[in-house]
Amino acid sequence: QKEVEQNSGPLSVPEGAIASLNCTYSDRGSQSFFWYRQYSGKSPELIMSIYSNGDKEDGRFTAQLNKASQYVSLLIRDSQPSDSATYLCAVNSILAGGGNKLTFGTGTQLKVEL
Amino acid sequence: NAGVTQNPKFQVLKTGQSMTLQCAQDMNHNSMYWYRQDPGMGLRLIYYSASEGTTDKGEVPNGYNVSRLNKREFSLRLESAAPSQTSVYFCASSEGMRPPTDYGYTFGSGTRLTVV
Numbered sequence: 001q002k003e004v005e006q007n008s009g010p011l012s013v014p015e016g017a018i019a020s021l022n023c024t025y026s027d028r029g030s031q032s033f034f035w036y037r038q039y040s041g042k043s044p045e046l047i048m049s050i051y052s053n054g055d056k057e058d059g060r061f062t063a064q065l066n067k068a069s070q071y072v073s074l075l076i077r078d079s080q081p082s083d084s085a086t087y088l089c090a091v092n093s094i095l096a097g098g099g100n101k102l103t104f105g106t107g108t109q110l111k112v113e114l
Numbered sequence: 115n116a117g118v119t120q121n122p123k124f125q126v127l128k129t130g131q132s133m134t135l136q137c138a139q140d141m142n143h144n145s146m147y148w149y150r151q152d153p154g155m156g157l158r159l160i161y162y163s164a165s166e167g168t169t170d171k172g173e174v175p176n177g178y179n180v181s182r183l184n185k186r187e188f189s190l191r192l193e194s195a196a197p198s199q200t201s202v203y204f205c206a207s208s209e210g211m212r213p214p215t216d217y218g219y220t221f222g223s224g225t226r227l228t229v230v
Contacts, residue, residue: 008154043221044219045221095164101162102147104157
């Protein structure tokens with residue numbers, strides 16, 4: 001079982017719709033979770049982080065966390081063509097020697113169609 | 115504020131050649147990381163440095179070495195390049211040594227390496 005799993009997609013949604021991206025993780029001890037967006041040929045950029053069970057909203061983005069189910073999701077409301085990208089889920093681990101490490105899923109490709 | 119700077123941006127190597135990928139951050143971050151990204155494999159951790167003076171292996175360290183030169187700089191060296199090392203390499207940094215409120219990474223723009 002992969003540590004962080006995502007459906008690779010592509011996920012196609014019409015402009016203005018809600019896009020729902022999902023992620024599951026295997027380490028029950030994980031405390032913090034991140035969503036990154038990566039445009040083709042570019043580096044990942046942080047969209048949101050979430051640490052507590054429930055929802056966290058930031059503009060058109062909502063991250064949802066359910067630690068009991070080991071499940072993280074990202075909702076994008078009013079999807080725009082500029083949202084077309086690959087979305088990476090990442091799970092944090094605290095290292096024994098200090099610092100932290102992110103483990104990434106393989107990403108879900110989102111396509112927002114006009 | 116440049117963030118994380120990687121050099122070079124593109125490189126073609128012949129099998130057996132060596133090279134060093136450079137990475138520098140100006141955010142006073144404690145932790146630095148090297149990842150490689152391959153189609154269908156996602157980002158995989160090669161090496162990391164939790165703080166200045168320490169380095170540790172990640173998931174895929176074979177064929178690579180690293181040096182944390184100072185707090186700002188973290189280099190990745192390929193001693194004898196192989197075609198399997200063709201990939202996009204990303205350096206990243208994070209504050210690291212804080213309570214778990216924000217461990218997000220800042221990524222460099224990447225190095226696209228082809229080994230022929």
